[in-house]
Amino acid sequence: MxxxxxxxxxxxxxxxxxxxxxxxxxxxxxxxxAGSRFENGKLAEIGMNxxxxxxxxxxxxxxxxxxxxxxxxxxxxxxMETLAVLYSSDHPYKTVVLDSASAIGPIIxxxxxxxxxxxxxxxxxxxxxGESAVMQRWRxxxxxxxxxxxxxxxxSIIIGHVKIKKHKNPEGDDWDTFDFDMEMGEADLMxxxxxxxxxxxxxxxxxxxxxxxxxxxxxxTGLDLTGGQRFMYxxxxxxxxxxxxxxxxxLPYELPLDWSVFQAAVAEAAK
Numbered sequence: 001m002x003x004x005x006x007x008x009x010x011x012x013x014x015x016x017x018x019x020x021x022x023x024x025x026x027x028x029x030x031x032x033x034a035g036s037r038f039e040n041g042k043l044a045e046i047g048m049n050x051x052x053x054x055x056x057x058x059x060x061x062x063x064x065x066x067x068x069x070x071x072x073x074x075x076x077x078x079x080m081e082t083l084a085v086l087y088s089s090d091h092p093y094k095t096v097v098l099d100s101a102s103a104i105g106p107i108i109x110x111x112x113x114x115x116x117x118x119x120x121x122x123x124x125x126x127x128x129x130g131e132s133a134v135m136q137r138w139r140x141x142x143x144x145x146x147x148x149x150x151x152x153x154x155x156s157i158i159i160g161h162v163k164i165k166k167h168k169n170p171e172g173d174d175w176d177t178f179d180f181d182m183e184m185g186e187a188d189l190m191x192x193x194x195x196x197x198x199x200x201x202x203x204x205x206x207x208x209x210x211x212x213x214x215x216x217x218x219x220x221t222g223l224d225l226t227g228g229q230r231f232m233y234x235x236x237x238x239x240x241x242x243x244x245x246x247x248x249x250x251l252p253y254e255l256p257l258d259w260s261v262f263q264a265a266v267a268e269a270a271k
Contacts, residue, residue, distance in 0.1 A: 014270065016094075016149050017248060020101075020190055021232075022160040022180055022241070023200025028230050028257050030061040032200070033097045033157040037260040041228070048259050049155065050094035054082055056103035059159075068093065076111035076137060079104065083144040087151065096148060098141075100159040101190065102181050108137045121184075131184045138186050142193050158190060162199075167238070178240040196244035199233045200257055230257040 021029045028036075035048035046065055053062045053069035056079070062069050073079045086096060098104065112121045112133040121130030145156040163181040166174050178199065180187035191197060234251040236242045244251060250269040255261050 014247065016153050016155040017195045018145065018149065018193060019155065019157045020160060020180075020194040020197045021157055021200065022162050022178075022198070023232075024162060024178075024202075027200045027202070029159045029200055030097070030099050031065060032232070032257050032259055032262075033095075033099070033159055034062060034065050034067045035095065035259045038256070038258050045260070048263070050092060051097050051157075052086065052091070052093035052095070053097045053099055054079065055099050056107065059100045059103040062097075062099060074107070076107055079107070079141065080144070083141070083148070086154070087144070087147055093154065095155040095157060096145065097157045098145075098159065100161065101186070102161040104141070105182055105186065108134055111137065134184050135186065135189060138189055142190070158194075160187075160190075162240075175238060177238060180241065191241065195246065196234070196248040196251075197236075197242050199240040199242045200230065201233070201240070202228070202230055231255065232257050232262070 019033075021033055023029050030053075031043070031046070034046055034051045034053065036043060037045040037048060047067050051067055053065075053067060055062055055069055055072045057072055057074045060072060070082050070085075073082055083096075086093070109121050112124065112130055113119060115133065116124045116130070118124055118130070121134055124130030124133065145154075148154040149156060161181040162178045164176050165179045167177045168174055178201075180190070182190075232255050233240060233242050233253060234244060234248070234255065235253045243249065247266065247269040251265050255265055
């Protein structure tokens with residue numbers, strides 16, 4: 001492609017988003033990613049975003065949803081083959097859902113171990129060579145999703161689990177926070193790639209019974225404030241990741257974990 005001053009453009013373009021959905025276990029991440037709508041706490045509609053699920057071995061959470069899905073991918077080669085099929089074929093799907101990144105991680109590590117004939121990626125000879133091979137495979141997956149975005153107009157959603165980790169604070173005391181449950185820097189790569197990071201959770205308050213003393217501590221119990229309602233959080237806070245670029249950075253901080261509500265909030269932000 002020849003670059004010239006005539007190639008410069010100031011036109012605003014809103015492309016299909018690249019979304020990361022992370023949250024606590026069994027919160028409803030897959031149901032949301034598959035385009036859900038709820039009425040009075042009951043699932044009323046699914047598939048609003050024309051999804052196709054790529055289920056990864058160990059993550060068969062979409063089985064009961066009744067939405068289109070590929071056979072379970074058990075190897076890195078199968079993941080790449082599945083993405084290639086979406087790129088090379090005509091199809092009605094508008095959203096590709098990888099369920100989940102946390103399950104893809106071990107598969108990629110196994111692929112690297114097979115390539116280098118080792119039992120652990122950290123045993124690959126060379127400084128951080130194994131980790132680099134892992135990251136390269138993740139870059140390949142993200143590049144494939146970008147091709148689907150550019151050529152097919154497809155939204156990409158990557159689902160992930162969370163863990164509690166210590167946040168290193170260079171300006172003061174450290175604190176505990178939820179973060180993407182990945183091992184080798186893949187989380188940072190995906191966070192930079194994504195247009196929107198959504199954190200999913202319930203609302204909990206802590207009930208304290210008794211008082212702390214020299215010999216005992218008060219009993220503390222977590223209580224759900226909403227009777228089981230589930231929420232997504234669109235912005236970063238000290239306790240969890242989040243955030244978006246463009247119109248996705250203008251979404252309300254808290255929304256019900258419901259695709260129809262999310263869709264309406266995006267439309268409002270786009271105005």
